[in-house]
Amino acid sequence: MSNDAKRFAGEKAIEFVEDGMIVGVGTGSTVAYFIDALAAWKDRIAGAVSSSEQSTKRLRAHGIEVLDLNATGTLSLYVDGADECDPHRRLIKGGGAALTREKIIAEASERFICIIDPSKQVDVLGRFPLPVEVIPMARSLVARNLLRLTGGQPVWRDGVVTDNGNLILDVHHLSIVDPVGMEREINQIPGVVSVGLFARRPADVVIVGADPPRVL
Numbered sequence: 001m002s003n004d005a006k007r008f009a010g011e012k013a014i015e016f017v018e019d020g021m022i023v024g025v026g027t028g029s030t031v032a033y034f035i036d037a038l039a040a041w042k043d044r045i046a047g048a049v050s051s052s053e054q055s056t057k058r059l060r061a062h063g064i065e066v067l068d069l070n071a072t073g074t075l076s077l078y079v080d081g082a083d084e085c086d087p088h089r090r091l092i093k094g095g096g097a098a099l100t101r102e103k104i105i106a107e108a109s110e111r112f113i114c115i116i117d118p119s120k121q122v123d124v125l126g127r128f129p130l131p132v133e134v135i136p137m138a139r140s141l142v143a144r145n146l147l148r149l150t151g152g153q154p155v156w157r158d159g160v161v162t163d164n165g166n167l168i169l170d171v172h173h174l175s176i177v178d179p180v181g182m183e184r185e186i187n188q189i190p191g192v193v194s195v196g197l198f199a200r201r202p203a204d205v206v207i208v209g210a211d212p213p214r215v216l
């Protein structure tokens with residue numbers, strides 16, 4: 001997918017930013033375009049809450065102040081990308097291993113704007129392997145439970161440690177017909193920190209990068 005599609009989506013999301021806002025900022029290559037566009041707003045916003053060390057670095061490089069979510073309270077806006085998006089704006093996220101902080105900020109935000117290129121649109125979630133962040137000592141236990149629960153194939157994302165010091169299992173070969181139910185079930189496995197299904201709290205608006213961008 002061309003970077004232009006990601007750039008069109010990232011730049012369009014700027015239209016949702018308002019003076020004085022604290023902006024929740026996701027992670028990934030599409031969000032990088034949003035951060036670059038947000039730089040022009042740095043003196044008009046009150047700061048940003050970041051979902052990863054990667055985004056924090058980019059925000060600070062632009063001179064945008066990064067704030068602690070514990071000090072900000074509820075955010076009015078969160079902008080983030082996704083690995084898959086269904087027609088109900090439910091998402092798979094976590095390709096960049098930032099799913100836990102992303103889910104926290106999505107939950108803390110009144111409005112979640114998801115920015116994607118057209119390749120991310122699917123009818124049924126699951127073609128993209130579903131990321132699950134796990135406590136290291138529970139890796140094998142959680143993998144066995146995921147296999148039994150979902151019928152998919154969990155694969156350890158070897159070499160990746162999340163910003164929270166945890167591991168990622170990617171569950172392959174899924175066709176997720178009940179995303180809310182699967183999110184709830186996976187969350188109940190001991191050792192799971194979070195699952196990259198954003199179904200209980202889907203995006204409120206999806207921007208698909210094109211010229212002109214499509215707002216869903």
Ligand code: 5RP
Binds near residue numbers: 026080082095096098
């Ligand atoms: C990171 C994410 C990203 O939003 C997702 O992987 C999409 O990334 P990109 O914009 O680079 O395609 O969930 O954890």
